[in-house]
Amino acid sequence: MNIITIPAGSNCYLVSQGEEHLMIDAGAPGMGAKIERTLVQHQIAMEQIRYLVLTHGHSDHIGNAALFQKKYGIPIVVHENDVALINNPFSQEMQATHPIGKTIIWVGKGSMKRNPPQPFTPDLIITEPATNRLGFGETIHPLPGHTRGSMAISFPTGELFVGDIFMNMINPHPAYLWEDQATLQKSIRAVRQLHTKTIYYGHGRPTPSRTRSDF
Numbered sequence: 001m002n003i004i005t006i007p008a009g010s011n012c013y014l015v016s017q018g019e020e021h022l023m024i025d026a027g028a029p030g031m032g033a034k035i036e037r038t039l040v041q042h043q044i045a046m047e048q049i050r051y052l053v054l055t056h057g058h059s060d061h062i063g064n065a066a067l068f069q070k071k072y073g074i075p076i077v078v079h080e081n082d083v084a085l086i087n088n089p090f091s092q093e094m095q096a097t098h099p100i101g102k103t104i105i106w107v108g109k110g111s112m113k114r115n116p117p118q119p120f121t122p123d124l125i126i127t128e129p130a131t132n133r134l135g136f137g138e139t140i141h142p143l144p145g146h147t148r149g150s151m152a153i154s155f156p157t158g159e160l161f162v163g164d165i166f167m168n169m170i171n172p173h174p175a176y177l178w179e180d181q182a183t184l185q186k187s188i189r190a191v192r193q194l195h196t197k198t199i200y201y202g203h204g205r206p207t208p209s210r211t212r213s214d215f
């Protein structure tokens with residue numbers, strides 16, 4: 001499995017198994033051209049991407065989903081509990097206690113007002129854990145708390161994409177902000193119990209699961 005990471009306000013990932021490609025998250029609004037350019041450099045045509053899976057509905061992760069769906073016909077996969085968030089970025093109130101979390105909320109509100117993501121209609125809605133639904137051997141784990149519809153995606157080869165359930169801004173750390181803290185705690189415990197080799201974050205560089213000292 002090959003993984004390309006494209007920093008785009010949040011990490012946009014392209015997971016490839018041979019000629020089959022899966023995109024995980026779509027970057028922040030306005031970063032579409034950078035994502036397209038990077039994939040051209042890797043000789044990957046956007047039309048070849050089978051699915052775009054959104055780990056959750058925050059605007060810095062869904063910013064170019066509407067563009068990619070419309071321009072290239074890429075089907076979009078989301079959890080049902082974040083569909084309302086996609087249509088209205090202010091529909092889930094976020095909370096934080098850590099200064100980093102408070103800053104993210106403050107900065108995020110400003111940028112969502114200035115540059116909101118284009119709305120879109122998802123093509124595939126996830127309601128429960130699912131394995132190989134997209135044909136990559138992947139397992140989709142609904143893990144709410146950061147948002148109501150947050151999901152992680154794992155692969156049999158040991159890669160785990162956690163979206164914003166954990167963030168690696170300074171070091172690996174549970175989400176600094178949440179829609180529901182108690183639910184997030186439960187999801188964090190569930191992530192710790194998954195057998196994985198490498199964790200890929202929505203923000204920051206990947207880490208081997210073993211060294212996740214803050215987990």
Ligand SMILES: [Zn+2]
Nearest residue numbers: 056058146164
């Ligand atoms: Zn988020």
